[in-house]
Amino acid sequence: SINGDRLWDSLMEMAKIGKTAKDGVCRLALTDLDRESRDLFIKWCKAEGCTIRIDKMGNIFARREGRNPDLPPVVMGSHLDSQPTGGKYDGVYGVLSGLEVIRALNEAKYETEAPLEVVCWTNEEGSRFAPAMVASGVFAKVFDLEYGHSRADVDGKTMGEELKRIGYLGDDEATIDAHPMGAYFEAHIEQGPILEDEGKDIGIVTDAQGQRWYEIKFTGVEAHAGPTPMKTRKDALLGAARVVDLVNRIGLDRSPLACATVGMMQIHPNSRNVIPGEVFFTVDFRHPDDAVLADMDKALRDGVDKIASEIGLKTEFEQIFYYEPVPFDKTCVDAVRNAVEIGGYSAREIVSGAGHDACYLAQVTPTAMIFIPCVDGISHNEIEEVHKHWSDAGGQVLLHAVLAKADE
Amino acid sequence: SINGDRLWDSLMEMAKIGKTAKDGVCRLALTDLDRESRDLFIKWCKAEGCTIRIDKMGNIFARREGRNPDLPPVVMGSHLDSQPTGGKYDGVYGVLSGLEVIRALNEAKYETEAPLEVVCWTNEEGSRFAPAMVASGVFAKVFDLEYGHSRADVDGKTMGEELKRIGYLGDDEATIDAHPMGAYFEAHIEQGPILEDEGKDIGIVTDAQGQRWYEIKFTGVEAHAGPTPMKTRKDALLGAARVVDLVNRIGLDRSPLACATVGMMQIHPNSRNVIPGEVFFTVDFRHPDDAVLADMDKALRDGVDKIASEIGLKTEFEQIFYYEPVPFDKTCVDAVRNAVEIGGYSAREIVSGAGHDACYLAQVTPTAMIFIPCVDGISHNEIEEVHKHWSDAGGQVLLHAVLAKADE
Ligand SMILES: NC(=O)NCCC(=O)O
Ligand SMILES: NC(=O)NCCC(=O)O
Numbered sequence: 001s002i003n004g005d006r007l008w009d010s011l012m013e014m015a016k017i018g019k020t021a022k023d024g025v026c027r028l029a030l031t032d033l034d035r036e037s038r039d040l041f042i043k044w045c046k047a048e049g050c051t052i053r054i055d056k057m058g059n060i061f062a063r064r065e066g067r068n069p070d071l072p073p074v075v076m077g078s079h080l081d082s083q084p085t086g087g088k089y090d091g092v093y094g095v096l097s098g099l100e101v102i103r104a105l106n107e108a109k110y111e112t113e114a115p116l117e118v119v120c121w122t123n124e125e126g127s128r129f130a131p132a133m134v135a136s137g138v139f140a141k142v143f144d145l146e147y148g149h150s151r152a153d154v155d156g157k158t159m160g161e162e163l164k165r166i167g168y169l170g171d172d173e174a175t176i177d178a179h180p181m182g183a184y185f186e187a188h189i190e191q192g193p194i195l196e197d198e199g200k201d202i203g204i205v206t207d208a209q210g211q212r213w214y215e216i217k218f219t220g221v222e223a224h225a226g227p228t229p230m231k232t233r234k235d236a237l238l239g240a241a242r243v244v245d246l247v248n249r250i251g252l253d254r255s256p257l258a259c260a261t262v263g264m265m266q267i268h269p270n271s272r273n274v275i276p277g278e279v280f281f282t283v284d285f286r287h288p289d290d291a292v293l294a295d296m297d298k299a300l301r302d303g304v305d306k307i308a309s310e311i312g313l314k315t316e317f318e319q320i321f322y323y324e325p326v327p328f329d330k331t332c333v334d335a336v337r338n339a340v341e342i343g344g345y346s347a348r349e350i351v352s353g354a355g356h357d358a359c360y361l362a363q364v365t366p367t368a369m370i371f372i373p374c375v376d377g378i379s380h381n382e383i384e385e386v387h388k389h390w391s392d393a394g395g396q397v398l399l400h401a402v403l404a405k406a407d408e
Numbered sequence: 409s410i411n412g413d414r415l416w417d418s419l420m421e422m423a424k425i426g427k428t429a430k431d432g433v434c435r436l437a438l439t440d441l442d443r444e445s446r447d448l449f450i451k452w453c454k455a456e457g458c459t460i461r462i463d464k465m466g467n468i469f470a471r472r473e474g475r476n477p478d479l480p481p482v483v484m485g486s487h488l489d490s491q492p493t494g495g496k497y498d499g500v501y502g503v504l505s506g507l508e509v510i511r512a513l514n515e516a517k518y519e520t521e522a523p524l525e526v527v528c529w530t531n532e533e534g535s536r537f538a539p540a541m542v543a544s545g546v547f548a549k550v551f552d553l554e555y556g557h558s559r560a561d562v563d564g565k566t567m568g569e570e571l572k573r574i575g576y577l578g579d580d581e582a583t584i585d586a587h588p589m590g591a592y593f594e595a596h597i598e599q600g601p602i603l604e605d606e607g608k609d610i611g612i613v614t615d616a617q618g619q620r621w622y623e624i625k626f627t628g629v630e631a632h633a634g635p636t637p638m639k640t641r642k643d644a645l646l647g648a649a650r651v652v653d654l655v656n657r658i659g660l661d662r663s664p665l666a667c668a669t670v671g672m673m674q675i676h677p678n679s680r681n682v683i684p685g686e687v688f689f690t691v692d693f694r695h696p697d698d699a700v701l702a703d704m705d706k707a708l709r710d711g712v713d714k715i716a717s718e719i720g721l722k723t724e725f726e727q728i729f730y731y732e733p734v735p736f737d738k739t740c741v742d743a744v745r746n747a748v749e750i751g752g753y754s755a756r757e758i759v760s761g762a763g764h765d766a767c768y769l770a771q772v773t774p775t776a777m778i779f780i781p782c783v784d785g786i787s788h789n790e791i792e793e794v795h796k797h798w799s800d801a802g803g804q805v806l807l808h809a810v811l812a813k814a815d816e
Contacts, residue, residue, distance in 0.1 A: 035796050050506075068453045078596075083629060083677065083679050083681075083682055084608045084674075084677040084678070084679055085677045085685075111582075124628050125679075126680060126681060127679040127680065127681070127682075130680060132681065169412065171711055173459065191634065191635045191637065192632070192634075192635025192637075193635075193637075193640070194638060195635075209634065211634075220492060220787070221786070222708075222788060222789040223785075223786050223787070223788060223789055224599045224600070224761070224762055224786075224787045224788040225596055225598075225667060225669035225671055225692045225694075225788075226599065226617065226619075226667055226692075226760075226761035226762035226763065227598065227599045227600030227667075227760070227762050227785065227787075228599075228600060228601075228667065228761070229600075229601075229663065229664055229667075229783065230656070230659045230660050230663045230664070230666065230667060230668070231663060231664070232601070232785075235656070235669075237652055237670055237671075237673065238652060238653070238656050239651075239653035241648075241649035241653050241670075242652070242653060243648070244645055244646060244647070244649035245650060245653065247648050248638070248643070248646050251638045252638050252639075252763075255637065255639060256637055256638070256639065258639070259633060259634055259635075259636065259637075259638060260648075261633035261643075261681070261683055262684075263633055263645075263678070263679055263680045263681055263683065263684060264675065264679060264680045265645065265675050265678070266678075267671065267672065267673050268493075269491065269492040269493045269671070269718050270492075270671070270672050270674075271491055271533075271535040271672060271788070272534060272535065272538060272621065272669055272671045272672045272690040272692055273491075273533075273535070273540065273669070273671055273692050273762075273788065274491055274493075274536060274671045274788040274789075275669055275788075276670075276671060277493075277789070282484050282680040284633045284634075284680055286633075286634050304710070306414075339808070344498025352635070353632070353634035353635025353636070354632055354633065354634035359701045376637065377631075377636065377640075378629070378631050378632075379630060379631070379632045379635075380630060380632040380633075380679070380681065380682040381629070381630040381631060381682075381685070389551065
């Protein structure tokens with residue numbers, strides 16, 4: 001049995017690092033606060049006798065040896081970075097419930113056949129550095145190391161530089177080939193409303209939605225808001241605004257499964273009495289069916305072209321991130337299902353709306369995910385909240401799913 | 409006669425302060441660069457034997473004594489601050505053509521009956537601190553001193569603090585009562601396309617459009633862009649985008665005289681995979697007919713309410729700036745018209761689309777403006793350009809209009 005109080009205490013302790021006024025967390029990837037959270041995680045793992053390895057993407061692996069050290073480890077984990085106005089559980093829950101599994105096994109002096117590891121992936125959120133899950137993507141050979149190191153934030157600072165600066169540029173090769181795994185389990189908050197609405201404690205995650213992310217830049221002509229006639233304007237913000245509305249319609253038309261969001265926009269020169277000359281913005285599309293996702297892509301491309309030509313804007317358009325819908329591994333999903341039964345929890349199968357490191361891991365190792373509900377389905381918000389009994393349940397299910405795989 | 413080459417050289421010299429990569433100017437109000445430009449202006453004025461006074465809003469007055477020091481001065485001027493990506497002439501031209509009038513009179517040893525003054529008004533642009541023309545507004549008793557000092561930039565720094573910091577918080581009362589004027593003339597670039605299109609060198613400005621500026625903040629619910637169903641979203645950026653489109657339609661429907669612009673927008677938390685929870689943006693409306701401006705106001709209020717209630721957003725809505733269309737003083741406009749005839753320039757009457765310090769001065773002293781064309785009507789842009797013969801013409805017209813008033 002895991003110790004739910006200890007897991008909860010660790011969640012609250014970790015949440016002090018980067019705590020915001022509204023009791024959320026701001027711990028952007030590879031900032032000093034991210035370093036602090038990594039240091040604390042490593043301190044806790046060392047106290048449990050784990051050995052630590054850090055790879056060239058800053059991913060941290062804490063290992064508890066098995067009876068058979070030659071077997072590939074069964075790995076648990078998630079991420080410690082957050083959104084600018086994020087919560088206490090997104091990512092952290094997967095890392096610390098993994099740590100709790102190790103603490104519980106140590107306490108019970110239980111030895112597994114295969115070694116166990118807890119991993120903390122770098123920059124899962126994709127907020128400071130786009131795209132999301134870039135370090136697990138490098139690990140799963142979706143991206144190469146150079147791409148990973150070269151991703152830059154809005155100030156032009158790269159992940160490579162920032163990993164070095166905070167002391168987390170490790171020596172290990174950041175790839176599954178150098179670090180084989182037997183299976184990967186990620187516990188996470190649902191980040192949507194379904195489980196809570198239906199009164200379930202656990203989501204058995206069978207698939208994850210596909211995603212496409214875009215960067216669009218419109219260039220028009222900056223001019224004075226007073227004496228510049230409406231008809232002669234090339235207003236880049238007007239174009240961007242129409243795309244925001246279009247993106248919303250693309251999502252709504254393919255509801256309830258489709259999601260379509262413009263989350264970020266930068267306006268230049270952003271002065272009250274100047275017609276905006278340049279606007280940069282992002283689009284995020286999601287759907288569990290790849291064909292629908294392709295259809296959303298086409299609707300966006302056609303719409304952007306039409307809007308730009310109506311207003312007379314120059315367009316730069318790039319799809320910067322794409323993955324197909326991900327089916328998780330049947331044997332791992334079964335392990336989760338069995339663990340739910342052992343614990344006697346109420347559960348349902350569910351498709352993940354968010355991307356997770358598990359989505360990339362699924363391409364290179366047997367993988368599954370365990371969801372717990374979050375209040376009102378809200379995450380990526382400082383008010384993100386979880387009831388403790390959900391947290392207890394998720395940890396317990398993780399323990400039994402992992403044991404099934406490690407001792408199989 | 410003014411010396412057009414000397415005026416041009418001074419314009420180019422001043423443009424070095426805050427010069428941008430694209431040969432424009434970034435000299436936001438009350439920054440260190442603004443201080444540098446003020447210091448240079450004062451140095452030049454002192455070299456011409458002028459006495460300097462600075463008031464509590466940082467407005468600088470350089471005085472050339474007249475035969476009758478008891479007469480109120482005839483004042484010329486404009487501003488030295490710029491937009492973030494501004495040009496070399498907007499404002500600067502009015503200040504330095506005033507200085508050139510004084511230089512030319514000194515050279516000719518010509519004594520005027522009334523004293524002459526050149527004024528540099530603080531924060532005309534309204535870009536760093538909203539609203540525009542705040543210091544001439546205080547001077548004209550539209551705003552009180554406390555309001556002027558309390559205006560804050562996006563970092564919360566106030567005009568009062570920043571005036572002190574750059575050493576331009578003067579001792580003089582910033583009001584026409586403490587500083588009476590006989591007349592005020594402002595030379596400025598048109599900032600629109602009309603004069604150049606019609607091949608005119610001079611615009612005789614008879615009126616200025618009315619303006620209304622707004623600040624709007626939408627609050628929705630920040631949530632994850634992946635697992636949050638489209639139907640349950642309260643997307644603040646979607647609301648703002650629809651208002652941008654609405655504002656554009658409000659302007660277009662009342663074209664050609666109406667202007668309607670959203671120039672500034674701040675999105676929170678501005679992260680690619682987060683539904684925006686809060687968006688702040690500005691609206692700028694202009695029209696020469698106050699009744700139409702009131703009708704635009706109503707269309708905006710109704711539209712914002714409708715959009716907010718459709719999406720479920722909380723709205724904060726404030727009109728932060730308003731002035732009625734401004735008719736300039738008939739005798740001063742006639743002085744400009746006569747000066748145009750003396751010089752033999754091609755000219756037409758014109759309504760100013762931009763706000764100017766002259767708009768506030770017109771409420772408290774006889775006022776007129778002189779426009780010169782700018783290339784393609786473009787301003788509030790680094791590529792803002794003026795042909796030298798236009799600059800010569802404007803200086804010459806200013807000289808004769810001012811002499812007519814000062815010797816009348
Ligand atoms: N779980 C999570 O919030 N991941 C960030 C990537 C995404 O936006 O799906
Ligand atoms: N002339 C000028 O650009 N003034 C700034 C205020 C306005 O936007 O009209």
